[in-house]
Amino acid sequence: MQIDVDQVDEVLSTARSVRKNLDFDRPVDRQVLLDCIDVAVQAPVGLGGENWRFVVVDDPAPKQEIAVLYREILERIFKERGMDMKPTHKALTGRLHEIPAMIFVCVDGLPPDEAPAGQIGFYGSILPAAWSLMLALRARNLGTTWTSLLSARQDDVAKILGMPDGTLLTVMFPVAHLKGATLRRAKRDPAAQVTFWNRWGENSV
Template identity: 45%
Template sequence: MASDIDPAAADRLLTTTRAVRRRLDLERPVDRSLLLECIGVAQQAPTAGNGQTWSFVVVTDARKRARIAELYRAAATTLFEAARARARETGDEQTAKAYDGALHLAGVLDRVPVHVLPCIRGRIPDGSWSNAAAAGMYGSILPAAWSFMLAARARGLGTAWTSIHLLKEREVAEVLGIPEGVTQTALIPVAHYTGEGFSPAARPPAETVTHWDGWSG
């Protein structure tokens, strides 16, 4: 039976959903209906044991966004500046440019109209969970978060996956009233994007990262 999905359209969505840090429209609001559509798409993602224990905290309040941005910068600035310096020392300008963008985003995060925090109910006790249990927990929210970002891209919204705020997770939880038994997994800034569309990034051939029937090379 032939697929009912246009592979070219699907591939274009998957390969052009980029981290948007500089081209976010900081002035144009995002309709709540668009965000709910994206979350509805995200809810179709798989979860371990069909648990469906996800939640999405959507932050539009300006004061809360300002406080989150303050915490984000406290966690990110020094680390990002050091990583950028290391990249430039080794001549890795592509990575240095990425950290330039990350620092730019940190500087304007309070002005990004929407912050979305994908969360999942449950916590990993320090050092006491197996890799399988941790993979099941994070595997029950990260696919949904990526589906949210794909759905946003299809609706003309730019996003970026960030997680550095987790160094201040407890403080962010206090700002948003997130209970202790809930784990934040990312902070996704969301806005309409400016300029034209996006192109696929340069990546090595698939053959260079593929291992057939076992690990080799």
């Protein structure tokens, strides 16, 4: 199969966080979400095996509970930083309970205590799948945001989702169809500036 590199690069480069321009009223097909998760599980995985588990929430009651938790955590973060909540965060937080679906990327297992190699192996076996999931959503014109702040309240999330002991939440993706959003490349330092050749610090091309 001939791969359209431009299209692939476009998906990879425009998987922006979308919190506002989302269609909160249009349901997202469960099969589409499963298709995206099927893409996600093609991600690289370490020796520990395929310990990823995905909890998709589209029932109003748990969505409401998660939304309350999310708001509490975010409000606390902004308060601790002495900042007002940014409009983009307000937009999502205010309607999170209405989001058509939430996908929780979880692990059936816990990170090892040792650092850092064990940690790298543990998270390296789940976060690539989360990123692939975000890209698969982007490719289908579904809007989402990489959110990890719920991990601050693991026990509460576990209770709401019925997650057993020994499991971990990493990222939660709120998912909706895009509504009036134009997703563009972000402003990032170019490769030549952040890439060293042969030795750290040598970045002249």
